[in-house]
Amino acid sequence: MNDISQEDNSPTIALVGFDHDLTAAFAGYNFGHRHLVHFENGMKMASAWVNDNLSIVAIISNSEIMGSAGLTLVETVKKKGLPSVPFFLIVNHLNANLRKLALEGGVTDVFTLPLRSSARIERRVAFLIDNWTQLKNNIETSNPSIRKIELGKRIFDLIFAGGALLVLSPLFLIVYILIRLESKGPAFYYSLRVGTGYRVFKFYKFRSMYVNADQRIKDLKHLNQYDIDATADGAERPIVEGGLCHQCQAYGKCQYPIFSDNVQLCEKEFRYTKKASSGSAFFKIKNDPRITRVGAFIRNTSIDELPQLWNVIIGDMSIVGNRPLPLYEAEKLTTDKYILRFAAPAGITGLWQVEKRGKGDMSEEERLMLDNVYAQTYSLKNDLKLILKTIPALFQKENV
Structure with missing residues (x-):
């Protein structure tokens, strides 16, 4: 945090998670009499806000919408009872659904990198700060259409999870x-996951990997099962000779043209490039070298999932539902086609685990469609049927 005197309780704009380039850019911005104070992360900002009695009048955070300093920070500010102030995000990725999600979650405005107009940001931030008292009472937010969980389903969750924790305590x-x-390392761990209505919570598991395994994802992306399956399903780059692929050479012209701003593109090439650049929303590899020997066993028997019974007890999850996703996966699933899955309860087991798990032919598209089906049809009766089918699905046929 920048060292500034707060003796006069001067108005402060909190800058959260800024890198060197963004810090240098904002050094030239003019926000009038307001001080800019840099914080490494949202928790340090919230702590300093309370302990140092800062007069924060706006927050500008450099984070993706589903990141730890995005909607999660908005919720943290609310839960700590801190004053309501304009909250701005500076992001790399933005589309209509992400923007809608951010605004519904309490973000005031979103700017995308690279920042092109300092004057626009200065005017926008200053206007919202100056008029916040009047504006905040007129801002209407709406939540995703989420079905209320039946009382019977919640009672069943509590009885089932409580009984299971008691019976399985020796196994724990x-x-x-x-x-x-x-x-070395703790036996339990938690990661942040996105569940019902895009709510972020702590997701508990037995540790099945070596410590710091998450840091190796970047080095293992080329082994992602979902990306490999997508390529096998027809995402190969078309072979082009003389400007035409083999299928089009017999016709003498491209048979799959698409047009954008008077530029003609080949649809097959465009689809390949788009898939290759975006990558799969999910990440899983066969024979993962990050997994310990004990970890392999508890994964294959799903024992590693048992601590999630505590998530059920405290209301983060249900016994049956759609699996909560890591932040980096959930951020890719904000289109109208897939957003429905987040209207259902987050669960330990669910429809896609029972239908496809361990068969080796699970594609990303199938998984997402099964999640949507569950969101539309879940009930206590159907949940009981899925639980009875879950036990045979626990013992997988391959190490994935």
Whole structure:
């Protein structure tokens, strides 16, 4: 954080998560008599806001919408009872659905990188700060259309999860000891996941990987099962000779043309490039080298999922529902086609796990469609049927 005197309780604009380039750019911005104070992350900002009695009049955060300093920070500010101030995000990626999600979640405005007009940002921020008292009472927010969970389903969740935790407590102890004996690090861990209505919560599991395994994802992306399956399903780059692929050479011209701003493109080439650049929303690889020996066993038997029974008890999840997703996966699923899955309860097991798990032919598209089907049809009766089918699905046929 920048060192500035707060003795006069001067108005402050909090800048959260800024890198060197963004910090240098904002150094030239003119926000009048308001001070700019930099914070490494949202938690440090919230702590300083309370402990140092800062007079923060706006927050500008450099984070993706589903990132830890995006909607999660908005919720943190609300839960801590801090004053309502304009909240701005500076993001790399933005589309209509992401913008709608941000505004519904409490973000005041979103700017995309690279920032092109300092004057526009200065005017926008200043206007909203000056008029915030009047504006905040007129801002209407709407939540995604989420079906209310039946009372019977919630009662069943509490009875099932509570009973399971009691009965399985000896198994918890054994697994805890084995994990600690095999590798250094805690036996339990949590990661941030996105569940019902895009709500972010702490997702608990037994540790099945070596410590710092998440940092190796970048080096293993080329082994992603979903990307490999997509290529096998027809995402190969078309072979082009003389400007035409083999299928079009017999006709003497492209048979799959698309047009944009008077420029003709080949649809097959365009679809390949788009898929290759965007990548899959999900990440999973076969024979993952990050997994320990004990981890492989508890994964294949789904024992690693048992701590999520606590998530059920506290209301983050249900026994049956759509799997909550990591932030980087959920951020890619904001289109109208896939947003429905987040209207359903987040669950330990669900429709796609029972229908496809372990068969080796699960595509990303199939998984997402099954999530949507569950969101439209879930009920306590159907949940009981899925639970009865879950036990055979626990023992997978391949190590994925």
